[in-house]
Amino acid sequence: MPIKLPSFRPRRDVYPPDLWTKCPSCGDMLFNKQLEKADRICPTCDHHFRLSAAARLELLLDPGTFRERDAGLQSVDPLGFVDQKAYPDRVATAQSQTGLRDAAVRGVGAIEGQAVSICVMDFGFMGGSMGAVVGEKVTRAGEDALAERIPLIVVSASGGARMQEGTLALMQLAKTCAILERVRAARVPYISVMSDPTTGGVFASYAVLGDINLAEPNALIGFAGARVSAGTISQELPPGFQRSEFLFEHGFVDRIVNRRALRAEIAGLLRFMRPREVPVDTRSAFSPIGSFLSQVVGAASGGMVGASGSSATNGERDG
Amino acid sequence: MVDRLLGRQDPKDGNKAAAATDPKSAMWRRVQLARNLGRPRTLDLLREMADEVIELHGDRGFGDDPAMAVGFARIEGRRIAFVGQQKGADTEENIRRNFGMPHPEGYRKAMRIFELAERFALPIVTFVDVPGAHPGPESEERGIADAIARSIGLMSRLRTPIIAIITGEGGSGGALAIAVGDVVIALENAVYSVISPEGCAAILWRTAEEAPTAALAMKMSAQDQLELGVVDRVVPEPGEGAHADPRETARRLRSVIIGELDRLGALTTDELVEARYRRYRMLGPYTEVSAPDVAPPPSRGLADRLRDLLDPTRWSMGMPLPGSSRRDEPPAHEEV
Numbered sequence: 001m002p003i004k005l006p007s008f009r010p011r012r013d014v015y016p017p018d019l020w021t022k023c024p025s026c027g028d029m030l031f032n033k034q035l036e037k038a039d040r041i042c043p044t045c046d047h048h049f050r051l052s053a054a055a056r057l058e059l060l061l062d063p064g065t066f067r068e069r070d071a072g073l074q075s076v077d078p079l080g081f082v083d084q085k086a087y088p089d090r091v092a093t094a095q096s097q098t099g100l101r102d103a104a105v106r107g108v109g110a111i112e113g114q115a116v117s118i119c120v121m122d123f124g125f126m127g128g129s130m131g132a133v134v135g136e137k138v139t140r141a142g143e144d145a146l147a148e149r150i151p152l153i154v155v156s157a158s159g160g161a162r163m164q165e166g167t168l169a170l171m172q173l174a175k176t177c178a179i180l181e182r183v184r185a186a187r188v189p190y191i192s193v194m195s196d197p198t199t200g201g202v203f204a205s206y207a208v209l210g211d212i213n214l215a216e217p218n219a220l221i222g223f224a225g226a227r228v229s230a231g232t233i234s235q236e237l238p239p240g241f242q243r244s245e246f247l248f249e250h251g252f253v254d255r256i257v258n259r260r261a262l263r264a265e266i267a268g269l270l271r272f273m274r275p276r277e278v279p280v281d282t283r284s285a286f287s288p289i290g291s292f293l294s295q296v297v298g299a300a301s302g303g304m305v306g307a308s309g310s311s312a313t314n315g316e317r318d319g
Numbered sequence: 320m321v322d323r324l325l326g327r328q329d330p331k332d333g334n335k336a337a338a339a340t341d342p343k344s345a346m347w348r349r350v351q352l353a354r355n356l357g358r359p360r361t362l363d364l365l366r367e368m369a370d371e372v373i374e375l376h377g378d379r380g381f382g383d384d385p386a387m388a389v390g391f392a393r394i395e396g397r398r399i400a401f402v403g404q405q406k407g408a409d410t411e412e413n414i415r416r417n418f419g420m421p422h423p424e425g426y427r428k429a430m431r432i433f434e435l436a437e438r439f440a441l442p443i444v445t446f447v448d449v450p451g452a453h454p455g456p457e458s459e460e461r462g463i464a465d466a467i468a469r470s471i472g473l474m475s476r477l478r479t480p481i482i483a484i485i486t487g488e489g490g491s492g493g494a495l496a497i498a499v500g501d502v503v504i505a506l507e508n509a510v511y512s513v514i515s516p517e518g519c520a521a522i523l524w525r526t527a528e529e530a531p532t533a534a535l536a537m538k539m540s541a542q543d544q545l546e547l548g549v550v551d552r553v554v555p556e557p558g559e560g561a562h563a564d565p566r567e568t569a570r571r572l573r574s575v576i577i578g579e580l581d582r583l584g585a586l587t588t589d590e591l592v593e594a595r596y597r598r599y600r601m602l603g604p605y606t607e608v609s610a611p612d613v614a615p616p617p618s619r620g621l622a623d624r625l626r627d628l629l630d631p632t633r634w635s636m637g638m639p640l641p642g643s644s645r646r647d648e649p650p651a652h653e654e655v
Contacts, residue, residue, distance in 0.1 A: 132603030
């Protein structure tokens with residue numbers, strides 16, 4: 001039986017940050033190792049801590065099924081951007097800290113036996129910001145989903161577009177939204193999972209466009225940061241503003257899902273949304289009235305704008 | 320901020336900028352010009368260049384957004400659909416028009432017109448002049464991100480020609496939502512950026528005072544955007560700038576629009592849509608390195624842990640170390 005000795009040291013109120021994490025929600029001190037084991041969910045209050053890309057993939061995919069693709073994509077410095085630090089130095093620092101090449105990891109894997117094309121983001125890499133590499137990985141994930149006719153899953157964790165790449169980062173919104181339009185037209189399902197945080201240009205492009213939008217509890221999800229809102233328009237922000245529950249209430253999230261249930265939830269949804277086997281193109285070919293009409297319209301408009309395709313587009317969309 | 324939205328500028332500042340010739344002041348002067356209160360807006364330009372303008376209203380879901388003007392117009396016999404943000408010419412009008420910052424219903428109204436244009440084979444001309452989409456709570460409640468993303472997606476596949484013209488401020492997602500085009504044109508003193516220079520400076524330099532530095536670093540001028548390939552064509556402004564001679568500005572834009580309408584009209588719809596898709600598919604450079612691994616994150620061995628025990632500085636909450644709580648820092652980038 002151990003004897004309890006009186007302690008002469010003051011009660012420890014400082015914890016080494018690499019061993020302990022304070023839960024921002026309930027204030028409990030959590031031992032990091034146990035937190036990792038608990039999928040980074042606070043055992044007391046269910047607060048969801050941010051997850052690395054590797055941990056996310058492990059959590060979602062069947063063990064050993066992940067095959068990474070495009071691991072070699074790396075950011076360049078198109079603007080020669082220097083703030084208090086040069087952009088290439090920031091990238092190098094982030095790389096050595098995270099062991100990642102950029103803020104997203106993509107590849108193919110399986111969720112309960114169903115093959116998926118998946119792209120996950122890592123907030124630890126420069127705030128998960130989206131530059132050309134992240135945009136490219138999301139786009140290629142969409143292209144693979146399209147080519148292999150397997151569902152597309154994107155897990156977002158990002159502060160938005162990467163300022164250091166300027167408007168070229170902004171153009172990634174257009175690039176990713178464009179591939180998602182093609183994925184949608186081809187009837188390949190896309191599930192977007194929003195984790196803490198999903199803001200700015202990432203939210204306003206692929207994250208919000210899921211056929212199904214899932215969100216982790218209490219994740220920060222919004223377009224303009226609270227500081228921007230408060231700075232531009234001096235208006236009181238409602239409590240719980242830009243949290244998952246706020247978005248759920250306003251109809252932009254289908255389901256708020258606890259991280260531990262996410263895998264089963266996605267698998268369940270995918271059983272309802274199988275990619276259609278029939279290629280869509282056959283539909284427009286079997287639409288004699290549509291093509292007849294388009295010929296008439298095409299002739300009437302003097303061939304200025306080829307209207308022949310618009311009936312096909314409408315056909316694709318109403319499915 | 321209010322000063323900035325109203326396009327006011329400190330006269331002292333203006334003189335200084337005019338006198339100085341260093342790139343930073345020159346860039347900042349352009350930003351000021353792009354925000355100039357006297358700059359011609361969407362409806363002003365159309366009234367000058369079109370023979371007929373019919374404005375249309377309402378998104379059919381929530382309301383009519385006065386910050387976004389849409390409708391039909393006829394320019395030298397060519398029928399078009401137009402969409403553009405509309406800032407006000409004075410404070411009163413600016414308040415009514417929300418300083419040209421559209422709410423979700425503005426973008427949904429734009430999408431309505433895009434689909435109409437596709438259905439009736441009208442080419443689309445958009446006029447982009449926006450500090451950013453409206454960032455308030457009601458904007459978030461009604462899904463500003465959703466409206467922007469859907470508008471971008473819709474424009475990427477519309478089967479009709481699209482000419483996008485940045486006439487003033489090209490402010491981030493709120494601009495891109497109506498600026499996906501077969502050809503993107505910018506007026507000489509227009510600017511285009513991923514975040515406002517003030518916002519960028521506040522995040523990366525920790526003070527909005529550094530906005531001119533941020534503006535220069537982001538290469539937001541029309542000429543820079545042309546070199547980056549984001550903009551295809553820059554139209555020179557008359558004299559001091561577009562605000563000095565709106566009529567001449569409209570005249571120059573009109574001839575550019577007519578030329579582009581004729582050029583794009585000669586392409587087949589399939590070619591057009593595929594070329595537009597390719598244009599955005601190619602934007603944003605990256606490299607592909609063969610070695611797939613970067614250095615692994617520093618793993619903490621026994622020696623490190625022993626060293627920690629001996630190092631008193633590690634026993635404080637002062638500096639979080641990489642790999643520990645870094646994932647729970649507040650987001651570094653707040654706006655796009």
